[in-house]
Amino acid sequence: MSDMLGAGSGDRLAPILRPVRAGNGFEEALEQILQVLRLGLVPYGERLPAERVLADRMGVSRMTLREALKVLQDEGLVESRRGRYGGTFVLQRPGGEIRDPGDELRRRIEKVDVEDTLRFREVLEVGAAGLCAAHGLTDEQADRLREALHATQEAPLEDYRRVDTMLHLTLAELSGSPTLGAQYAAVRATLNDLLNCIPLLVRNLEHSQAQHAVVVSAVLGRDAPAAREAMREHCAGTAALLRGFLA
Structure with a gap:
């Protein structure tokens, strides 16, 4: 998917990604990204919006966002890739099921x-x-x-x-x-x-x-x-x- 939230992706993510309330930025940013993953708004194997886009949409710092993404990576939900075509990608288990720490x-x-x-x-x-x-x-x-x-x-x-x-x-x-x-x-x-x-x-x-x-x-x-x-x-x-x- 495009790094920028264009018409298609923006329509899908707009109901979820919103400015967090002061005081619980990390927890609420993590909550919103988990919702995006659980709802399948970004399909398995595709890339989440760029960090700067996510941070701007939720009103959190890049550092806070990276800490939330690190949690998701540790839990096997996303994978960070470097390079020209890098970014944060939604992971898929063999058989097509997302790894879910909430089971x-x-x-x-x-x-x-x-x-x-x-x-x-x-x-x-x-x-x-x-x-x-x-x-x-x-x-x-x-x-x-x-x-x-x-x-x-x-x-x-x-x-x-x-x-x-x-x-x-x-x-x-x-x-x-x-x-x-x-x-x-x-x-x-x-x-x-x-x-x-x-x-x-x-x-x-x-x-x-x-x-x-x-x-x-x-x-x-x-x-x-x-x-x-x-x-x-x-x-x-x-x-x-x-x-x-x-x-």
């Missing part, structure tokens, strides 16, 4: 309402962060939150999801609502079951770490609106990744 994820969600889970998670997480900030934490509670954040920053990759879960559970517990804490534990278990089906992406984890730090800072600074908004953005990043692998 196991789709099997697990047959009895799960993913959108309901993501929305309920956001309500609980945003609420917990806002309550912690609005009510304020004791010195002991603040130390617990700092320690939970520090644990995520020091965790090896294979242990990251566990300590990440503990940070979020700590916020839920410190909200002062036992019911909220119990409900969050349940929805987090469902969420982790889904997240365990997709690869741990270093760029996404780094981004999540930065967002965690903003949330904790806002909570400790007793800035409830900032805590809620930072947590809402954090939840949106996770949702974008899951939707991308499911598209």
Whole structure:
């Protein structure tokens, strides 16, 4: 296909490729390109639009786009070729089926309402962060939150999801609502079951770490609106990744 999004290719990709929201550029760019692949808008063996075109359409930097394409390459979905006729090409398995890291994820969600889970998670997480900030934490509670954040920053990759879960559970517990804490534990278990089906992406984890730090800072600074908004953005990043692998 042409590097430029002309009449034919542009018509096909226009509904998918759109400017991402501020805050989750990597996750949302990955989500959109995965959707393009899953929907077959670029046939197997053909070339994706040029990096500069994709980056412009989604409003992300070339570096962010390349990181998203690297994930797709590592997962066997695309291949980067150099030279005059190079670019990023959609891969095809023998027999004609695209390699799909979301197969196991789709099997697990047959009895799960993913959108309901993501929305309920956001309500609980945003609420917990806002309550912690609005009510304020004791010195002991603040130390617990700092320690939970520090644990995520020091965790090896294979242990990251566990300590990440503990940070979020700590916020839920410190909200002062036992019911909220119990409900969050349940929805987090469902969420982790889904997240365990997709690869741990270093760029996404780094981004999540930065967002965690903003949330904790806002909570400790007793800035409830900032805590809620930072947590809402954090939840949106996770949702974008899951939707991308499911598209």
